[in-house]
Amino acid sequence: MRLAASGAALWLTGVALTGCGAVPGLSGDNEVTLRVVAADYGDNPQNSSAGYWKNLATAFEKDNPGVKVEVSVYSWSEVDAKVAAMVKAGKAPDIAQIGAYADYAEAGKLYTADELLSVKTEADFLAPLADAGKVRRVQYGMPFVASTRLLFYNTKLLGDAGIIPKDGSTPWQPKSWADVEAAAKKLKAANVPTPFALPLGREEAQAETMMWMLSGGGGYTDNEEAYAIDSAENVKTFEFLRDRMVGQGLTGPVEPGKLDRQAAFDAFTRGEVGMLNGHPTLLKQATGKGVKFGMVAMPTADGTDHSAMGVADWVMAFKNGHKKEAGKFLDQLYSAKNVTAFTNQYDLLPVTTSGYRAMEAANGGSSTQLRTFLTALPNSRLYPVGKKSWAGVSEDIKQNIGKAVQPGAQPAKVLEQIADSARKADGEK
Incomplete structure (x- = not known):
């Protein structure tokens, strides 16, 4: 992790x-x-x-x-x-x-x-x-x-946008992607530069990708540990990101495929990001810059529980x-x-x-x-690191997954290309 x-x-x-x-x-x-x-x-x-x-x-x-x-x-x-x-x-x-x-x-x-x-x-x-x-x-x-991952949010920005009380008396408790989308729209209306940071750049795109896949009921592998990158659940996940998040201008001025994780973290510590997925290191970085924040489990597609990423x-x-x-x-x-x-x-x-x-x-x-x-941590799902192909697959994801959320993109095609290369590298049929 x-x-x-x-x-x-x-x-x-x-x-x-x-x-x-x-x-x-x-x-x-x-x-x-x-x-x-x-x-x-x-x-x-x-x-x-x-x-x-x-x-x-x-x-x-x-x-x-x-x-x-x-x-x-x-x-x-x-x-x-x-x-x-x-x-x-x-x-x-x-x-x-x-x-x-x-x-x-x-x-x-x-x-x-x-x-x-x-x-x-x-x-x-x-x-x-x-x-x-x-x-x-x-x-x-x-x-x-x-590490495991949680959804971080800036309490001041959410308070100013009317998503939570300004005095912070009630924490934000989103359950579904619809809750995230609704909050991002309010943040955009409040002129927050990046309502939801979506770092799919080379630095750690494989992590952001897996978090969204798991919250959509999918993942990199199926129950038999065979690659399932192009599963129906994963395709729906990236269609949501393309249409509802990127397509509505909720992910900020930097194209997700060109946004690195640390750049997103830095923007969060400057008070420019309303929400983003983060790991424990962000605790110290945000606290050091005086940013008031909350943390919640990553909301899921339909509000039901799914495995978190480790x-x-x-x-x-x-x-x-x-x-x-x-x-x-x-x-x-x-x-x-x-x-x-x-x-x-x-x-x-x-x-x-x-x-x-x-x-x-x-x-x-x-x-x-x-x-x-x-x-x-004990019940989280990790990358398929036991596969000899994982290092190459991870690099493929870093280079190409950002294409799946571009306006007019075909997520199914992008995921299929990555999956085919992964299966071939792993010797799967």
Whole structure:
């Protein structure tokens, strides 16, 4: 849950980090260098993930003489492609923290989790997330952080538009898409620049797409886990978005296919967006800018309950001959101290049982708001990350799903093209 989990620092091209390391000229011939590639969850230079990884590398090197750790941190818009290019060039990193793992597992390039982790670490993963990290019942992908999604709304804008009381005494409680459409129309009439932000740009279109598909009773796969991207339910979902949201001018001045998630978040924190789907990172960003907001479960097509979307980002270790060293580093990465430090910094959800219990028990601050997200995590639906084709399918969605909501578009045709490519890539008939 990127969070395919999470923030994206578009300002960051790439930051290479090392811990303390050995003194030049004094290193022994047996020194091992672990190369780690990670995604950035910050939204500006001050809260970049680079600092977290630097501290982690420094502490690990101190406890493990003879092992050097080099970490490269990239924005979410490029980290998956960076790792793919490294692998293609025969220079795979030892450890990668990215959005998908199954294609590398299918190619036989990854160590299994039980080859790497201590029994204590492996057993601490939340069961649904550990299961999502498996290919043919063997775990290769280790969840890093998770998130679920809720619909955020600006309480001042909704109050000024007459959707809720101006004093905020009654929260907004939409149940169906009709409720969302009606509210968006009132926001438009009140001159809100973007009544409903619909980010279907390259950054995280696959997440926005899945949220709408699930709320429409569909999803990326059917009950047999075969691709069902072009299902009747999904087609109806995108016809609604094309006709009722985009077609009525309710999604703002930027074409959805060109609107990235972080740009939508930034606009929300500037008070320019009435509603948008968001993950826990938006809590801190909006609070930091003084925006008053509410959160509700994503309304559905007909007002009945459907599964919410969960997202996990993944850690994997490539077979570079450094299994022992990589395993020790991962055990440290998943220690309760380090898991809590990262999830607290970015208001994300823990992937371990110990972290889950700690967040449930926490009082005050963002922990109270995060519990709303946490409650949805155990029963949420994740991307089909166990499919070797998912990385390519996700990229196809990023490039093309925005076309489905353009005026005059044919959603059925766009979804069929994506689905046909997905089935072919996955070896489905």
